[in-house]
Amino acid sequence: MNILRDVSKLVCKTDRRALASLLKYAETGLKPQYVCKGHMSLASQTDQNEDLDKLYRMVEVEVRGNDPAVLKSYSWFTTTAAMELGITVGECWTPRKANHERLTLLKSVHIYKKHRVQYEIRTYFRFMQFLRLTGSTANTFLEYIQRNLPEGVAMKVTKVEITAIPSHIKTHSEPQQLELPATVEERNL
Incomplete structure (x- = not known):
């Protein structure tokens, strides 16, 4: 009261x-x-000191893992959640080839180059873009999809923020022109 x-x-x-x-x-x-x-x-x-909410032109989410089926399922979950929340979904794509890392080791410590073992790790990627988000919506959505991230999957988020043009970059009213002397006599004076 x-x-x-x-x-x-x-x-x-x-x-x-x-x-x-x-x-x-x-x-x-x-x-x-x-x-x-x-x-x-x-x-x-x-509320005089509170900041305005940030605006993002695009939020790109990159997920990477060892199983392409898990990444496909997670991208379906993420885009469905975004559509339910009214977030504009941009492109969702995956590269054609996975990233292959091969490691060749000797089986034995004492025998050289006769018996080898080769290990291979394949890393698959999936990219998703979400367009025109506010800061609070982006933070809430990203927290939700990060909490539901499957095991063995890594996430990288890239945000493109919309900002005002700084005053020192804005165009000036009129560029100044230099006056050049017309004749040789004016140059000597």
């Missing part, structure tokens, strides 16, 4: 709608953005 004492200074006694909305917000604990026209808002008093 302490909030009502503070709010009573802001709201006129005749404005019943504003008072009803403030009572609703006092019960829920939420902060109203605007009380009503002509009155000061509570949000402007409390």
Whole structure:
């Protein structure tokens, strides 16, 4: 009820709608953005230092693992979850060939080059793009898909943020032109 004492200074006694909305917000604990026209808002008093939400043009998720079937299933899960949350899904692709790493070792310590063992590790990749996300949506979505990441699968996330053009890069109004002398006599002076 302490909030009502503070709010009573802001709201006129005749404005019943504003008072009803403030009572609703006092019960829920939420902060109203605007009380009503002509009155000061509570949000402007409390949220002056909060940053704006970041905007991402694209969030690219790269997953890699040793089993292509697991990666295909996980990409289906991720894109389905994104569609259910209303996130725009861009391209989903996989490279044609896997990354092969071969390691050749001798079987025996004492005999050279007669008996060898060759080990091979294949790493498969899958890329998924999600377009036009806000910072809070991206963080929530990425946390959800990371918590459901299968065992043996690694994830790499690349975010492309939209920012304003800095003032030192913006074009100037008019480039300055140098005045060149027209004749030889003007050059000597």
